[in-house]
Each structure stands twice: as structure tokens, then as C-alpha cells.
Amino acid sequence: xxxxxxxxxxxxAIVDVIAPASDxxxxxxxxxKGAMTLIDQARGESLYARMAxxxxxxxxxxxxxxxxxxxxxxxxxxxxxxxxxxLGQVFVHDTRAIGVHFDVPPLAGGPGSGRCLINVTPDxxxxxxxxxxxxxxxxxxxxxxxxxxxxAIVYLEGYLFDPSEARRAFAxxxxxxxxxxxxxxxxxxxxxxxxxxREALMEFIDTQVDLVFANEAELTALxxxxxxxxxxxxxxxxxxxxxxxxxxxxxxxxxxxxTHAVPAFxxxxxxxxxxxxxxxxxxxxxxxxxxxPLPICGRLGSLAAAEVxxxxxxxxxxxxxxxxxxxGL
Amino acid sequence: xxxxxxxxxxxxAIVDVIAPASDxxxxxxxxxKGAMTLIDQARGESLYARMAxxxxxxxxxxxxxxxxxxxxxxxxxxxxxxxxxxLGQVFVHDTRAIGVHFDVPPLAGGPGSGRCLINVTPDxxxxxxxxxxxxxxxxxxxxxxxxxxxxAIVYLEGYLFDPSEARRAFAxxxxxxxxxxxxxxxxxxxxxxxxxxREALMEFIDTQVDLVFANEAELTALxxxxxxxxxxxxxxxxxxxxxxxxxxxxxxxxxxxxTHAVPAFxxxxxxxxxxxxxxxxxxxxxxxxxxxPLPICGRLGSLAAAEVxxxxxxxxxxxxxxxxxxxGL
Numbered sequence: 099x100x101x102x103x104x105x106x107x108x109x110x111a112i113v114d115v116i117a118p119a120s121d122x123x124x125x126x127x128x129x130x131k132g133a134m135t136l137i138d139q140a141r142g143e144s145l146y147a148r149m150a151x152x153x154x155x156x157x158x159x160x161x162x163x164x165x166x167x168x169x170x171x172x173x174x175x176x177x178x179x180x181x182x183x184x185l186g187q188v189f190v191h192d193t194r195a196i197g198v199h200f201d202v203p204p205l206a207g208g209p210g211s212g213r214c215l216i217n218v219t220p221d222x223x224x225x226x227x228x229x230x231x232x233x234x235x236x237x238x239x240x241x242x243x244x245x246x247x248x249x250a251i252v253y254l255e256g257y258l259f260d261p262s263e264a265r266r267a268f269a270x271x272x273x274x275x276x277x278x279x280x281x282x283x284x285x286x287x288x289x290x291x292x293x294x295x296r297e298a299l300m301e302f303i304d305t306q307v308d309l310v311f312a313n314e315a316e317l318t319a320l321x322x323x324x325x326x327x328x329x330x331x332x333x334x335x336x337x338x339x340x341x342x343x344x345x346x347x348x349x350x351x352x353x354x355x356x357t358h359a360v361p362a363f364x365x366x367x368x369x370x371x372x373x374x375x376x377x378x379x380x381x382x383x384x385x386x387x388x389x390x391p392l393p394i395c396g397r398l399g400s401l402a403a404a405e406v407x408x409x410x411x412x413x414x415x416x417x418x419x420x421x422x423x424x425x426g427l
Numbered sequence: 428x429x430x431x432x433x434x435x436x437x438x439x440a441i442v443d444v445i446a447p448a449s450d451x452x453x454x455x456x457x458x459x460k461g462a463m464t465l466i467d468q469a470r471g472e473s474l475y476a477r478m479a480x481x482x483x484x485x486x487x488x489x490x491x492x493x494x495x496x497x498x499x500x501x502x503x504x505x506x507x508x509x510x511x512x513x514l515g516q517v518f519v520h521d522t523r524a525i526g527v528h529f530d531v532p533p534l535a536g537g538p539g540s541g542r543c544l545i546n547v548t549p550d551x552x553x554x555x556x557x558x559x560x561x562x563x564x565x566x567x568x569x570x571x572x573x574x575x576x577x578x579a580i581v582y583l584e585g586y587l588f589d590p591s592e593a594r595r596a597f598a599x600x601x602x603x604x605x606x607x608x609x610x611x612x613x614x615x616x617x618x619x620x621x622x623x624x625r626e627a628l629m630e631f632i633d634t635q636v637d638l639v640f641a642n643e644a645e646l647t648a649l650x651x652x653x654x655x656x657x658x659x660x661x662x663x664x665x666x667x668x669x670x671x672x673x674x675x676x677x678x679x680x681x682x683x684x685x686t687h688a689v690p691a692f693x694x695x696x697x698x699x700x701x702x703x704x705x706x707x708x709x710x711x712x713x714x715x716x717x718x719x720p721l722p723i724c725g726r727l728g729s730l731a732a733a734e735v736x737x738x739x740x741x742x743x744x745x746x747x748x749x750x751x752x753x754x755g756l
Contacts, residue, residue: 192480
């Protein structure tokens, strides 16, 4: 069947609140620098009260990725749950405005839209505290077969292993994709997510996944090692394709017994690394859906990541299709 | 009486929605490029639906200025009205988080928080459409004498001439400031505001104002001329002090028979001019409240304006006190 979409992504629909912070602030708040921590609403309100003035922008890992795919000119669909509130309306707008198909009805009468409080330290590193809110209420009923079956690649975030309802939606999507012969990609999302759900993730990768995205910390956490090469060797055995991001060292694409080292694009000043991994995945998935060679997929990922870390916010501020053309990609 | 605050600002409390747009979009929507147009909620929703993905950030002209004053290390207070909703909470947070005193109670049960849809064209120029919402419900009762009487400078935005309730609050604040011997500053805000309220603005300037901020278009609109020098000469007759901003040409400070030409700070790339005038006023007011010479006040204004136009959003992303120290100001 011809695909209606290049990529369909499923994730926690989250609005980001991004503010600059000092390293002292991260320490004083007892936050894990660079990680994503789940918080409840009360903790969210108390942390927010102490944060610096910020900007609000639609986020969510898979939401960022699918926005990137659309910015490259890819045909894209998204599944995620917001509440029927102002931040939810912002999320819906931003997702649709870039041309992503998104028709999951918002949640009425439950918790508010999910929010991620992101403190960005002067080194550009982001530390995230997420109140999942309405995003946990994505249900299996929200996963429409025609979207999953119509997508060349179905992309899932590891963050979805946290909320139980969303995990059922995730399982349904994977099942539909598998049955339709579609490719399934997953990002490990966060080293702590890997710690919390190692067995389930491993099982899922072994049985259903074609493509894994991970950064070094997530990869080594998955295989309980500090040795990158050892972890990469294990990953290679378990999945057909893996793309491992290594910050300024670029990325490594593992495909059977082939290895492609992909350089990063130079960035004048790293402002905010929020969305770097998400945009890497966007470029890679867009390239893959278009049948481009793996090293080019990696370069498209590097390009999108370089754009997003040069400004505040997790989604591209320029048209990635034009940017790629400009770079001869 | 010693001042509790360097500056107290009164304005329409607005959350900005900022998105990139093409010049064709501005034309197709029939918008006045570079201007601020008042719109109702229905028009706001229909325009928003066609805008690109954006970022949300606290805005409002005087709100931006007072955030800038606080960023310079000035003691600051703000009066403005938001609704008791998510965007209102964002506005309250951002204002307080930078150290501004802000205790006007939010509006319950009325329209939502005011919003400004800002389309930024590739030249960095911003075109604004404002749905005033709850901001029009700032009442005279919200203007606490202890704040106005406790401020060295009371700063008012010309935009407040549009909503009638807010205009009464504005008049009360001016009266209190006058009676307490405080300095009154006003920004003309927008050439169309000047067109709509020329007589009232002129009367107010003649009778109550010590310091006028304007850009070239506003200045010439006020005096119904296209001749900058002629308009400047008239302004000089009517007010003790005026600071006229001229984009990349810097600014001109008129003080009696003295004239100070102030250069702009160079900017590598103009990303978004939203807040340029507001931040100029912030630097100028901060300098003036601190007794700095007028050319230095102008330079502080230029510095803050240069910072804000180098990124999306109307408020500083760096600490202006540190930036000023860095530049020897």
C-alpha cells in the first residue's frame, strides 16, 4: 500500500516553558541536570514560581520530531492528547499550522495540558521537569488504524512507557504497524526512562522495532555498561538499524555489519539543546522515508539538530526543506 | 519622598504569540505592516488559524519596558490586567519572576487574557494584531496610590488611550503622580494610536507629561507632517524631554534647546523587532531614574533595543545589568 504519510508519530503532547537558569539553581532545586524528571502539579507550580521569566512553545519529543519532518516537507501525522485549554489550543495550532495531520480530540474536564518546565543553563544544556497532565489520557481508541497503517514509518517515544493509558495506545499502534508491514522506530528518550523500563523496552525492541534512536547515555543505560563500543555492539545484534547521537561528535548509524560515522554541523553558539535529539530524528526519518542513503539521513538529522540548538525552543525556526537545499542535501 | 520604585509602568497586559510570516501573508490578510491593529476575538481566532507555528511570551508595551528596567537592576512596579487563565498565569509569573512588583488581581469571569498576534517578516519587522481581552478591565481602583506616589517615574503607554476603563486608570495614575511631584513619561506607542487619539494625546502631553518616547512615524503623525525636523522642533516646544527612536540611525534626545544624537548599537542580524521601542524606553528610564547624563540614558536604551531585536520575543534574554557593565555603561 502506498503510504499516506512519511511518518506518524505518537507521544506525550506537552507545552514547554523554557527559561534560563544558573547551575546553582539546578543544584538548589535538586534536579538531575540534563535529564527529564516527572513531577506532579504541586511541584510544578512551586518550581515554576522560582524559575526565571520564560517563553512557551509547543514541545513533546515526538511532537517536536513530527514538526521537524513537516518542516522538511515530509507528510506527517501526530497522535497525542492535550486538554481543552489555552495551552492545548497552542499545541494544536502549532502542530496543524506546520501541516501535520492531528485530529485527536482534546480532553475535557480532566487535568490541564501537559507541561514541561525546562531550565537552560549557560552551557546550553536543558534540564526538564514534566507534569504529564492530559497527555497521559491518550487512549487506544485515539489510535486510528488508518493513520498508523497509512504511514511509511511509525515513530514512538520511550517517554510513553511512563503513563499506563498511553502505553496501551502505544502497544496498539505498534501492533497495527507490524500487521500492516510498516516500519517501527522508537527513541529511548532519556536515560532515566531506560532505567525505569529497561526490560519492557528491551522486549519491545527485540520483538517489534526496526529502528532505534538513542544518545550515548541512553544506549549505555540500556545495556548497563559505561563502554560505548560494547553497548553499540549489543545494539547492532538486536535491531536492524540504530542511530546513536553523540552531541558535538555527531552520530553513528549502525546497520547490520555496516557503520556510518556522521559528523555534526558546526554551530556558532549553542543556546539551548532542547529538541536536539528530536530534530536529529526528524531529519533521519525524513531521509529514510524518502529512500535516501543512510549517511545522508544522518546528515539531515545533524542539520536539523544544529538549527534547533542555536536558539531557544525545541522546534525549527526556519524552513528545514530550504535549509537542506541550501546545504546541498 | 524617597522613591520605592525607579519606575512604575501602566499598560495593557498582553501575551504575545509570535510567528514568522511572509510579506505575501501580510498583504493577503490585509494587515498594516509594522503597525498595531485592534481585533476582536473572532478575527483573532481566524487569523491565528492561518499563522505559522509560534512561541508565546509575555508582552505588552509597558510590560516589556518594566521587565527591561528590572533586568537592568532597577526597582520596578507594574499595573495591568490579565484574566485568571493559563496565559494570565504566564504573564503574572514572567513579570514577578524578574523582580517586578505586580499585584493587580486577575479578572475572573470576563474575557480571557489579552493576546497580540505578531507576524514577523523576513526583514525582522513585526506586524501586530491585538485582542485586548481582560486588559481593558484595568480600573481606577486597581491604581494604588502608594505605587504611583512611590515611583520616581510613572510610565504610561499610548495604547491605553484605546480602552475606556483603562483610560480612566491612566488618568488617575497621572493625577496621583502629578500631585506627588513624580515624573510622568509616556510612549506614543503606534502611529495609528496617534491618529485615533491625537487631540487627547496632545492635551495630555501639554498638561501632564515630562518625557515623551516616540519613533519617527509616531512623532510625524502627531504633528501631521512628513518633516522629521519640523516635528522634532514642535515636540521640543511642548515637552521638557523627548527621546525619538530612529531604528538603525539610533535616537535623538531633545531637552530644551539641547539635542543629543545617540548612535544605535550594531546588531549582527535583526531577527524580530518586537519590543525594540519598549526596551529603548527601559534603558532610558533606568538611566534617568539613576541620574545618568542624557546621552548615557540614550545609550542604555540603544543597548537594550539591540539585545531584543537579535532574537524572537519582546523581552531581554540576557541580564541587561551585566550586559551594560560589559559595555562599560
